[in-house]
Amino acid sequence: ENPMRVTHICFDDIENQMRQNISDKTTQFDPNLWKAARRGANELVELLLQPDKDGAPVQKGRHLVVVDDNMQFRSMRRSFFTLARQYGACFAQLCVTCNSVEVEARNSARCTSTRVPVSTIERMTDTFETPALSNAWERNSVFITSPISSSEVWEAVWSVWGEAPTKGLTEEEIKQRRDCGSEANAQSEIHQLDIRLRKVFTHAMTNLDSKIKTEVNGDVDSSGNRDSALVCKKQCAKVLNEERRNILEYLRSLLSRHLRDPETIDEVLVFDFKECVSGKEDEFVVFCDKMATIP
Numbered sequence: 001e002n003p004m005r006v007t008h009i010c011f012d013d014i015e016n017q018m019r020q021n022i023s024d025k026t027t028q029f030d031p032n033l034w035k036a037a038r039r040g041a042n043e044l045v046e047l048l049l050q051p052d053k054d055g056a057p058v059q060k061g062r063h064l065v066v067v068d069d070n071m072q073f074r075s076m077r078r079s080f081f082t083l084a085r086q087y088g089a090c091f092a093q094l095c096v097t098c099n100s101v102e103v104e105a106r107n108s109a110r111c112t113s114t115r116v117p118v119s120t121i122e123r124m125t126d127t128f129e130t131p132a133l134s135n136a137w138e139r140n141s142v143f144i145t146s147p148i149s150s151s152e153v154w155e156a157v158w159s160v161w162g163e164a165p166t167k168g169l170t171e172e173e174i175k176q177r178r179d180c181g182s183e184a185n186a187q188s189e190i191h192q193l194d195i196r197l198r199k200v201f202t203h204a205m206t207n208l209d210s211k212i213k214t215e216v217n218g219d220v221d222s223s224g225n226r227d228s229a230l231v232c233k234k235q236c237a238k239v240l241n242e243e244r245r246n247i248l249e250y251l252r253s254l255l256s257r258h259l260r261d262p263e264t265i266d267e268v269l270v271f272d273f274k275e276c277v278s279g280k281e282d283e284f285v286v287f288c289d290k291m292a293t294i295p
Contacts, residue, residue, distance in 0.1 A: 004062045007048060011041045011069040012114070031239060031291060041069070045080065049087035065089075072128040073282035074138075081137045085165040092160050093131050093141040094153070102146070119207070120289055127285070137165065186255050186273045190248060193277050197244045197284055204240065204288035208233055211292075236291050243287055247280045 015037035022033070048065050071077050077093060084091035098106075107116055131141040142156040212229040255273065 004064055006064045006066060008066045008068060009041055009044055009048075011038060014041050014044075016114075031243070031287065034287070034290060041067075042079065046083055046087075049083055049089050051087065070124060072124050073279075073285070074129045074131075074135075075279035075282045077131070078137065079279065081165065085167055088164045088167070090161060090164050091137075091140060092157055093138060094157055095131050095141060095143045096146050097143065098146040123289060189273065189277050190251050190255070193251070193281055194244075194248055196281060197247065200281075200285055200288055201237075201240050201244060204292040205233070205237060208236060208292040240288055240291055243284065247284060251277060251280065 015034060018033055018037050018040070019030070045065060045067055048063070067080055069076070081091050083089070103121060104118075107118075107121065110116075131138045131143075133139055133141060140160040140162060142160050144153060144156055212226075212233060251273075254276065
């Protein structure tokens with residue numbers, strides 16, 4: 001029997017490696033680096049799943065690809081299910097939970113550059129979308145609580161392992177996508193998204209204001225800190241607004257391309273536009289959370 005080969009893809013490791021490869025090795029959050037790391041991780045997973053030109057797997061034998069990230073939003077996980085379905089790979093989700101005391105201890109043990117603010121952990125906990133077994137694509141999900149032995153983890157994952165998801169859409173999926181795939185509905189989706197993104201932006205800036213007040217009030221020599229913090233706030237607002245506009249422009253362009261040729265209208269009707277909108281919204285929430293921090 002062929003041995004199992006395992007490839008571990010950790011989003012944080014990829015981001016840290018990219019940071020080491022640039023001249024400015026700052027520990028501050030770099031929005032462009034963060035986006036590049038996530039894009040690189042996704043591309044790496046797809047590369048590992050792609051067959052060769054003859055249709056055979058590039059990697060011979062059994063190969064397990066472990067994608068390691070918080071992925072607190074369902075849309076982030078769904079993108080990998082889509083890749084698995086596209087390339088005929090089996091798909092399972094391992095949801096690892098940990099009590100707050102252990103989380104705090106592990107986070108405190110990290111070096112300063114990789115330590116996550118407590119407020120970020122709390123918001124991630126509040127917004128985490130637990131895998132729902134009622135969703136067909138999430139049925140192969142297992143839930144474990146850390147700490148746990150590696151053998152127990154393997155047994156849990158193996159218990160839900162099955163065939164690769166079928167490439168064709170189910171009737172239910174087709175109906176859902178038809179309902180949200182028309183141009184009018186898609187335009188409405190974009191408009192509603194803009195409203196929600198503005199609310200997320202406002203929330204992020206409010207949190208940043210609170211952090212600035214706390215930081216300044218806790219410093220005896222606060223005048224310099226105040227000026228620096230205000231500059232940071234202004235820059236943060238500029239970057240977030242630019243990112244919001246980029247997301248809306250991307251979605252409008254995407255919709256336009258699918259509607260440009262009347263002969264492709266059937267493809268548009270089953271085009272998963274709503275899921276794309278959801279993914280961009282989730283990405284913006286995480287982006288805001290990382291940007292709205294005091295250097």
